[in-house]
Amino acid sequence: MTPKSNLSCVFAQTIVILVVLLTLVTSLHATETPNSISLQVAGTVTKAIVVEIKPPWDVIDSGVKECFLDALSKAESEGKALIYLVDSYGGYLDAAYTIGDAVSNSRVPTIAYVSGGKALSAGTMIILPANVIALHPSAIIGAMQPVMINPVTGEIQFVNESKIINPVVEKALNYARLRSRNETLVRDFVIKATTVSAEKAVSYGVADFIAQDLPTLLKTIRGYEVSVSGVVVRLEIEESGLEFYACSIRSRLLSLLENSTILNVLLTIGLLGTIFALLSGRITVLPLTLLFLLLGLAGSGLNPNLVSLFLIILGGVLLAVELFVLPGFGIVGISGIILLAFGFALLPTYLPSGLVPSEEYLNALRTFIISTSVILGGFFGILMFKIIKVRRKKPYEFLPTGKVGKALDDLGPGRTGFVIVEGEYWKATSDEEIPRGSEVVVVGVEGAVLRVRKK
Structure with missing residues (x-):
């Protein structure tokens, strides 16, 4: 064999080895990253994850968005359909866009059911891209014209600027076009704030079915076929195959923090309390005022992951100072426990797989930390109350006069x-x-x- 042929043989073997290694690495990456798996939902779907967007958690905000995305991720990982029950006056546009885009790109069948009396504004936006839209007989949808609320007066101002309203129109039309829905009526939802009843929504081709309740809906759509990523899927969902999704503590806390009343109270107490603590020299109360301020900033749009990280670090430092530096256990240690509790409550539900073993482990850890913090906080709170009570008592003096x-x-x-x-x-x-x-x-x-x- 000539040197040239040897070189060719070695080169060919090298290419084969590289191809094999590349194949192995790709397959391993696909195995380790659940989101990279191409889920083939072919044939029939008999089970579904159910997530609720209903009072008191009916405002479509960051918390509801996270809960919805978590539920959708769970449905995709388990190969189940997603049913979302909506009874909402609307919410924030960015959260509605995120939910709508997730539904339109879903790898499992999505079924939107307006189970209450309304799905207005952002509520209509999130149901448009669903494979199936069903309405309660008394439900209404529409009124998608954007509005702005004055944070001081609470006055509602309708938005008519083309720079804002045109993207909303186009986004809604994209969702309607994706599922072959009535684009003219959807445009009127945004431009004219048109509102229609359940019967008209079905007759005009915006919704698919009218159902009195969820069991009735399941019977109505039994045998119905939808297209998911180019694959035809038959819906055969039984009531026994439903799993109601419970939103995480983090998502509920985010919804509370974005409430305008709670947000204003947190920012006011946090800002004024921090100024008072610095000017008066009462540094021991500074961690609590910073907690109010950070929670208010999280509700205002600051990344809650950064807030969570800062609270956990600061809480750990305060607890260590109380345990190893300061004598006894006082306000510094209690502040550390409170900061740790809120920090773990705001911890993201999903983290990269290299950081935590699983979602279940993270949720269990969160519950354990919060429960422990509440118990320890209550114990040390009672202990501090007793200590203060004893210190305020007058010292006992034995006066034997007359004895x-x-x-x-x-x-x-x-x-x-x-x-x-x-x-x-x-x-x-x-x-x-x-x-x-x-x-x-x-x-x-x-x-x-x-x-x-x-x-």
Whole structure:
């Protein structure tokens, strides 16, 4: 064999090895990253994840968005359909866009059911890209014209600027076009704030079905076929195959923080409290005022992951200082526990697989930390209350004046001896002669010496 042929053979073997290694690496990456798996939902779907967007969590905000995306991710990983029950007046545009895009790109069948009386504004936006839209007989949809709310006066201002309203129109039309829905009516939803009933929504081709309740809906869509990523899927979902998704503590906390009333209170207390703590020198209350301020900023749009990280670090530092530097356990340690509790509550539900073993482990860890923090916080709170209560009490002083005792020595003017009064030995003196063994009465106290007289 010539050197040239040897070189060609080696080159060919190298290429084969590289191809094999590349194939192995690609397959391993696909195995380790659930989101990279191309899910083939072919044939029939018999189970579904159910997520609710209903009062009191009916505002479509960051918390509801995270809960919805978590539920959709769970449905995709388990090969189940996603049913979302909507009863909402609307919410924030960015959250609605994120939910709508996730639904339009879903790898499993999506079914939107307006189970309450309305799905207005952002509520309509998130149901448009669903494979199936069903409405309660009394439900209404539409009114998608964007509005702005004055944070000071609470006044609602309708937005008509083309720079804002045109993207909303186009996004809604994209969703309608994706599922072959009535584009003219969808445009009117945004431009004219048109609202239609369930019956009209179905007759005009925006919705698919009317159902009195969820079991009725399941019967109605049984055998219905939808297209998911180019694959035709038949819906055969039984009521026994439903799994209601419980939103995480983080998502609910985010919804609370974005509430305008709670947000304003947190920012006010946090800002004024921090200024007061710095000016008055009461540094021990500074961590709590910073907590209010950071939670308010998280509700205002600051990345909650950064807030969570900062709270966990600061809480750990405060707890370490209280345990290893300061004597006893006081406000610094309690502040550390509170900061840790909120930090873990805001911890992201999903992290890269290299950081945590699984979602279940993370949720269990979060629950354990919060429960432990609440228990320890309550215990140390009661302990501090008892300590403060004891410190505020007047010191107990035994005043034996008027008490009857017995002379153990001979007493007299200028002489001291011992007497016993209510089981205690005291030095005593008297202005009269008192023989040993006589009963005496305490008439005064001079320092640590009693003045007595014969009974």
